[in-house]
Amino acid sequence: MDDHFPEQIHVAVMPNEVLQGLVPKAGGVYLDGTLGAGGHSALIGEAIRQTEVTSEIKGGYVVSFDRDAKAVRLARTRFEGTNVKPYHANYRHISIAFKQLKIGHVDGMLLDLGLSSDQLADRSRGFSFDADGDLDLRFDTSEGRPMWEWLEFLTEERIADLIFRYGEERYSRRIARAIVERRNERKPIRKANDLADLVRHCVPKKHGKPGIDPATKTFQGMRIFVNDELGALEEFLKFAPALLKPGGRIAIISFHSLEDRIVKATFRDNPLLEAVTKKPVGASDEEVAQNPRARSAKLRVAQKKSQESSMIMEHD
Ligand SMILES: C[S@@+](CC[C@H](N)C(=O)[O-])C[C@H]1O[C@@H](n2cnc3c(N)ncnc32)[C@H](O)[C@@H]1O
Numbered sequence: 001m002d003d004h005f006p007e008q009i010h011v012a013v014m015p016n017e018v019l020q021g022l023v024p025k026a027g028g029v030y031l032d033g034t035l036g037a038g039g040h041s042a043l044i045g046e047a048i049r050q051t052e053v054t055s056e057i058k059g060g061y062v063v064s065f066d067r068d069a070k071a072v073r074l075a076r077t078r079f080e081g082t083n084v085k086p087y088h089a090n091y092r093h094i095s096i097a098f099k100q101l102k103i104g105h106v107d108g109m110l111l112d113l114g115l116s117s118d119q120l121a122d123r124s125r126g127f128s129f130d131a132d133g134d135l136d137l138r139f140d141t142s143e144g145r146p147m148w149e150w151l152e153f154l155t156e157e158r159i160a161d162l163i164f165r166y167g168e169e170r171y172s173r174r175i176a177r178a179i180v181e182r183r184n185e186r187k188p189i190r191k192a193n194d195l196a197d198l199v200r201h202c203v204p205k206k207h208g209k210p211g212i213d214p215a216t217k218t219f220q221g222m223r224i225f226v227n228d229e230l231g232a233l234e235e236f237l238k239f240a241p242a243l244l245k246p247g248g249r250i251a252i253i254s255f256h257s258l259e260d261r262i263v264k265a266t267f268r269d270n271p272l273l274e275a276v277t278k279k280p281v282g283a284s285d286e287e288v289a290q291n292p293r294a295r296s297a298k299l300r301v302a303q304k305k306s307q308e309s310s311m312i313m314e315h316d
Contacts, residue, residue, distance in 0.1 A: 008074060010117040012039025013253060013294040014283050018110060021251040021276065021301035024048045027059040028107035033091030033236065035064035036116040038075045038084065044110070045084040063103060065089040067140040067227075068119065090140070092232035095239045105245045112253040113233065115139070115223065117293065127223070129196035129215050135189060137223045147226045148190050156180040166230075166258070167221025174202045175218055195219070224256070233262055241272040244304040249276065251301045260298050267302040276301040 012018075018040055024030060024047040032041040041064045048060035061083040066072050067090045075086035089097045091111060098104070115127060119139070123131035126147065136146040151159065160176035163169045178198050179189055189195050196215040203214040224230065240250060250273070254260045260280060267275040281301075283294035 008037040008078075008118055009121060010037035010039065011291045011293070012037075012043065013112065013291065013297045014281070014287065014299055015039070015043055017281050017283075017299055018112075018251055018253070019043060019047060021281070021299060022108045022110060022249050024108060026050045029060070029103065030062045031091075031094070031106050031109040032062055032064040032084075033094070033109060033111045034113065035066040035075055035086055036071055036112065037118050038064070038078055038086075040110055040112055041075075041079070041084045041086075044108075045079075045082060049083055061085055063087065063101060063106070065091050065097065067143075069140065069142070070122075071116070071118065090232060092235040094236055094243060098243055103243075105243055105248070107245055107248045109240055109244065109248075109250045110252075111233070111236070113229070113259055114255045126192045127219070128192060129213055129219060130193050132191045132193050135192045135195050135222075137219070137226045139227050144226065147222050148188070150226065151179055151189050152183065162225040163218050163221040165221070166224035166256075167217035167219075168257070169203075169217035169221060171203050171207070172218075172221075175199055178202050192219075195222075220256070230258055230262065233259060237262065237266040237270070241270050241304060244272075246304050246306045248304045249301055250304075251299060253297050253299045255296050255298075260300070263300050267300055270302075272304055273302040274305055276303050 022044065024044050026048055027050045028048050030044050030048065032044060035041055041062050045062045050059045062085065064075065064084055064086045066086070066088065069088050072086045072088045079086060087097065119125065120127045122128070124133040126133055126136040134146060135148040138144060138146060156176045159179055160172045163175055164172035169175065175198070182189055182198065189198065195218065196213070199215040199218045208214050244250060252263045254263055267273055277300050280298035283297050287294050
């Protein structure tokens with residue numbers, strides 16, 4: 001098995017803000033729905049660890065899911081013998097996974113959306129623009145189809161639509177046309193660097209922010225599409241509140257305005273929840289200077305209402 005991440009390089013964003021938001025309590029049970037390189041899981045695990053005088057772990061553990069089998073394999077080694085328990089699972093199937101793991105309710109949940117720096121650095125999976133790996137873009141390669149396959153049959157309109165909607169790329173139509181022209185010439189896009197070159201030719205040089213590759217938005221749009229990232233978030237938010245203990249908290253870090261909109265609406269409208277953060281919390285300037293990935297991160301936290309108050313709401 002090829003476990004060639006150069007090494008685990010992903011740095012967890014807003015570590016202090018996540019702990020302040022979740023208020024992890026010793027002996028509690030927590031879900032980290034997006035394990036990645038395990039930075040947040042390790043922090044929560046440390047915060048809830050209850051040890052006996054014998055230093056045996058007595059209680060308090062983190063159940064950590066990731067769709068990426070490779071991330072889970074690495075985490076199993078890293079967290080062996082600790083109170084962080086990695087599982088290969090999609091957080092959208094939280095109810096089924098909890099049943100299988102015999103977990104009833106948890107004290108808190110965290111999602112840190114998007115992709116990890118480890119995935120970006122892995123040149124074989126399509127996330128890295130200049131790599132000649134296949135344009136796959138799936139977190140879980142055992143499910144669905146790779147992006148290059150989608151590009152063989154989606155209509156020009158669908159391609160433009162997904163790049164525009166999920167990538168917020170204003171040159172989406174131009175890019176979609178160029179992709180379909182390549183297909184008609186029997187030279188379909190197959191590799192990540194093929195797509196990056198094509199986008200760079202379609203987007204005017206002056207467009208975009210300095211230092212940001214013009215292909216960024218297109219790759220983001222395709223990744224969100226191929227993994228149905230918004231669908232997964234919506235489904236998770238439908239079931240997750242019922243699986244929290246009263247008073248338990250749910251913290252979500254998003255990197256995309258559509259994700260943040262879904263989180264905000266659920267925290268406002270779900271009768272079981274009460275928003276703790278009225279506005280999203282961003283990373284400090286110091287953190288952004290050290291970890292540029294944190295620049296667009298937005299953290300929102302909600303708390304599950306006590307049973308009495310949610311019953312009052314239901315009768316209203
Ligand atoms: C930003 S990284 C998380 C980084 C992590 N918090 C850390 O400290 O290392 C996001 C991770 O979520 C995973 N992921 C994305 N969608 C998922 C889903 N629906 N279910 C489970 N994991 C998912 C990705 O594979 C990726 O490893």
